[in-house]
């Protein structure tokens with residue numbers, strides 16, 4: 001029998017990217033050959049996100065596209081995995097092209113589910129009935145995670161390491177606690193073992209992942225391990241040169257010890273992604289965020305004080321129910337004060353099951369959401385443009401990711417392809433250089449800056 005081919009399409013956050021990598025490794029080990037397009041695939045898996053309605057709509061339109069392919073190739077196996085699979089379960093299974101629906105807690109079973117479907121003509125639903133009760137704290141998931149821990153194929157030399165699963169925060173707009181279950185921290189021993197293994201495979205940068213990564217807490221015997229402890233332990237691992245962590249939540253649990261570890265440890269990148277979501281106290285309260293704008297700014301001030309060259313980034317949401325022009329202006333004000341390197345800005349999208357959806361009217365018209373989104377982006381762009389100028393004429397060290405996906409016309413040419421790398425503080429740097437630099441460190445002299453990208457010339461390594 002010739003080997004079967006699989007194509008995985010992935011939506012969503014880094015957690016999802018990591019799940020995609022694990023699933024892909026498990027299928028590879030079981031003999032499936034990965035392919036880049038749906039056309040060539042015997043099995044198509046879609047790893048989905050539910051965070052905004054738009055993310056779910058993209059999946060539904062992709063399923064529509066698969067319908068045409070399946071008309072000519074009825075044997076094509078289609079599986080939906082991830083957050084949307086967990087959220088919609090049976091409803092998704094009833095979609096005419098879908099054969100397998102597999103939630104985030106069931107991904108260790110994916111190979112078996114696919115093989116079963118290839119043998120029998122039956123649809124399968126594998127999701128957790130009550131995820132808030134059952135959660136994602138099971139041995140099977142932990143084993144799956146440690147057996148298939150792998151470096152990021154798209155970005156050589158880099159890997160994601162999950163330190164926690166789930167979330168207990170219940171921001172009123174957010175679907176995550178309902179699809180990923182309650183918060184649970186993995187054991188420090190498992191995390192460090194994994195980082196060591198990754199370092200042995202040549203990984204230089206690890207990004208520690210958690211929905212609220214600063215809440216990491218593992219109690220064993222007399223000792224309580226925190227994120228700061230993990231940073232110290234990960235720093236000891238030989239071969240690892242850079243450590244990042246996302247996403248940070250700006251409340252009580254963001255202890256100074258994390259900032260001190262950042263200042264103390266050369267391997268820990270001076271970069272903090274700490275979503276504020278809004279600058280209006282009224283909206284923050286309605287979002288069930290446990291801080292005021294002033295407290296948030298105080299925390300940033302402390303971060304800048306302890307780690308002077310820290311680079312900051314954030315997420316914001318515009319058009320949350322009840323957001324007046326005044327509330328929006330408070331967000332604009334916060335963005336101006338914070339001086340982020342970059343921000344992700346989203347239009348509020350009501351999510352079923354969440355408190356905001358159940359209790360609040362989605363009363364801000366689309367045009368207003370769009371207008372506020374564009375305005376906030378423009379303000380941030382100016383700030384980013386100013387901050388990026390500081391690099392002009394300087395030489396920065398980047399970890400090279402690989403060839404640029406969107407080649408920029410105005411970069412200097414020296415017979416080499418255009419590459420993309422990132423500084424420790426997460427600035428994107430574009431330059432020309434040999435492709436085999438991917439996964440290596442390089443020194444680049446910055447010759448041009450733009451709000452989100454720095455351009456430069458490769459220096460002697």
Ligand code: 5AD
Nearest residue numbers: 051173174275315316346347348349
């Ligand atoms: N609508 C719009 N944006 C959302 N986010 C989370 N939930 C929603 C929602 N219902 C945004 C937040 C979060 C980021 C990952 O996605 O800004 O930080």
Ligand code: SF4
Nearest residue numbers: 012013049050051083
């Ligand atoms: Fe990630 Fe949340 Fe989207 Fe799930 S819903 S993929 S946890 S962003």
